[in-house]
Amino acid sequence: MxxxxxxxxxxxxxxxxxxxxxxxxxxxxxxxxxxxxxxxLPHLLYRLSPNTPNTLAATISNTVPSNNDPLSYQDVTSLPPKDPSLPQQNTLIIDKIGVNGQIYEGDNWEEILKNGIWRTPDWGTPESSDRPIILASHRWGYLDWTNTFRKLNSFYNLPKLEPGDTISIIWNQRQYNYQVFLKESSESITDFSADLILYTCQLWNSPIRIFVYAKHLD
Known part of the structure; x- marks a missing residue:
C-alpha cells in the first residue's frame, strides 16, 4: 500500500x-x-433625490437653441407613399436598441418628457427639408415607468448606436429611413447639417450630452 x-x-x-x-x-x-x-441604480437615486428627473428634463430642454424661421415643406409628391397599415401616431423606431415609441410634440417639455420621446419645437419634421429633426428622451426615465416602457421609449442605449446603423420614423403614416453617420459626446449640437439628431443626458446632471447624427436615406 x-x-x-x-x-x-x-x-x-x-x-x-x-x-x-x-x-x-x-x-x-x-x-x-x-x-x-x-x-x-436609477430607481435608487431617484428615490434618494425625487426631483432628479425634472432637473434632467430641464437640462434636456435647454440643450437646443430656438429657431423661429418658418419651415420649408417638401412637395407631397416627393414624400414616401402613405401606408394605412403603419401606426397613426408619429413613431421613432430604432431596432438595434429596441426603441419603438411615440413622438410627442409641444412646448411643455416637462410634461412631454414624462411620456417619452420629444420633438423639439421650431426644428424640422420628416416633411420639412431645411433643418434637422431633433428628438430627445430621458436616458433613465421616471420611477413610474415600467421596464418595458423604459426600453421602448428611453434613450438609455443610445450610446450603442454606431455609424451605419439605421433609424426609422413613422410620420403621418409615411416611413422615413435614416442612417447614423456620427455619434459624439458634447455639451451642444455640432453638426446642424444632419437630417436627424437624437440626444440624451450622459450622466445625471453632467453638462455632457450624447448626440447621434443621421442622414436621410433616399
Missing part, C-alpha cells in the same frame, strides 16, 4: 489554489451583483 506524503510544497500549493478560487469566486459574485443591480 502506498502512502501519500504531503510536503511543505504541497501545502503551499494547496493553500494558494484555495485562495485563488476564493478570490475568483468573490470577483465573479461582485460582477454578477453589479450587473444585476445596475438597472435598479
Amino acid at each position: 502506498y502512502q501519500t506524503i504531503f510536503t511543505p510544497f504541497h501545502y503551499q500549493t494547496t493553500k494558494r489554489l484555495r485562495y485563488f478560487f476564493i478570490t475568483l469566486g468573490i470577483i465573479l459574485w461582485l460582477g454578477a451583483s453589479v450587473t444585476a443591480f445596475a438597472p435598479s
Whole structure:
C-alpha cells in the first residue's frame, strides 16, 4: 500500500489554489451583483433625490437653441407613399436598441418628457427639408415607468448606436429611413447639417450630452 506524503510544497500549493478560487469566486459574485443591480441604480437615486428627473428634463430642454424661421415643406409628391397599415401616431423606431415609441410634440417639455420621446419645437419634421429633426428622451426615465416602457421609449442605449446603423420614423403614416453617420459626446449640437439628431443626458446632471447624427436615406 502506498502512502501519500504531503510536503511543505504541497501545502503551499494547496493553500494558494484555495485562495485563488476564493478570490475568483468573490470577483465573479461582485460582477454578477453589479450587473444585476445596475438597472435598479436609477430607481435608487431617484428615490434618494425625487426631483432628479425634472432637473434632467430641464437640462434636456435647454440643450437646443430656438429657431423661429418658418419651415420649408417638401412637395407631397416627393414624400414616401402613405401606408394605412403603419401606426397613426408619429413613431421613432430604432431596432438595434429596441426603441419603438411615440413622438410627442409641444412646448411643455416637462410634461412631454414624462411620456417619452420629444420633438423639439421650431426644428424640422420628416416633411420639412431645411433643418434637422431633433428628438430627445430621458436616458433613465421616471420611477413610474415600467421596464418595458423604459426600453421602448428611453434613450438609455443610445450610446450603442454606431455609424451605419439605421433609424426609422413613422410620420403621418409615411416611413422615413435614416442612417447614423456620427455619434459624439458634447455639451451642444455640432453638426446642424444632419437630417436627424437624437440626444440624451450622459450622466445625471453632467453638462455632457450624447448626440447621434443621421442622414436621410433616399
